[in-house]
Every structure is written in structure tokens, then in C-alpha cells.
Amino acid sequence: MKCNCISDLNKKMAEHYREKLGVAVDVECQNTAFILVENGMETRLTTGFKLTAQAKGFVKGKVIPVTGNYCPFCGVAVVNIPAKPATEAA
Numbered sequence: 001m002k003c004n005c006i007s008d009l010n011k012k013m014a015e016h017y018r019e020k021l022g023v024a025v026d027v028e029c030q031n032t033a034f035i036l037v038e039n040g041m042e043t044r045l046t047t048g049f050k051l052t053a054q055a056k057g058f059v060k061g062k063v064i065p066v067t068g069n070y071c072p073f074c075g076v077a078v079v080n081i082p083a084k085p086a087t088e089a090a
């Protein structure tokens with residue numbers, strides 16, 4: 001991610017539940033994955049899609065993680081999006 005939304009949310013939720021429960025709370029987003037990129041690895045938010053088919057490994061369903069191109073919290077692109085060519089006014 002090119003933003004800090006996940007770590008910020010982890011901190012905000014830990015503080016919110018610490019106040020609510022009266023004890024220290026550890027928070028860790030469960031829908032993240034490490035993705036190989038040009039300069040190393042990045043953490044990306046994932047959404048699981050369950051595939052079911054009459055094929056080996058898919059009969060009971062197999063969850064495939066999918067990542068988005070934009071952060072769902074702040075809208076910042078998490079991948080390099082090629083610029084669109086300018087359109088001419090008619």
C-alpha cells in the first residue's frame with residue numbers, strides 16, 4: 001500500500017477497543033497479503049472470492065485472494081496507473 005490506512009486503522013481500533021474493554025488490545029488486519037513488486041514486497045488489502053467447480057482442489061471450494069488497484073479507505077492508487085490520454089473537446 002502506498003498509504004498508511006491499514007496501520008492507521010489497526011491503531012485506531014486498538015485504541016477504541018482498549019477504551020471499551022479497559023485492557024490492551026492487539027489489532028491485525030486479516031485480509032492482507034505480501035505482493036512482489038519491482039523494488040521488493042508490499043502489503044496489499046485482499047478480498048477472497050470462493051470458486052467451486054467439479055475439478056481437483058475446487059470441489060469443496062477454493063478461496064482466491066484478489067487485490068484492488070486503489071485503497072478502499074482513501075482512494076490512493078496502490079499500483080502505478082498509466083495516465084489516460086487527454087480527450088479533445090468536440
Ligand SMILES: [Zn+2]
Nearest residue numbers: 003005071074
Ligand atoms: Zn489508503
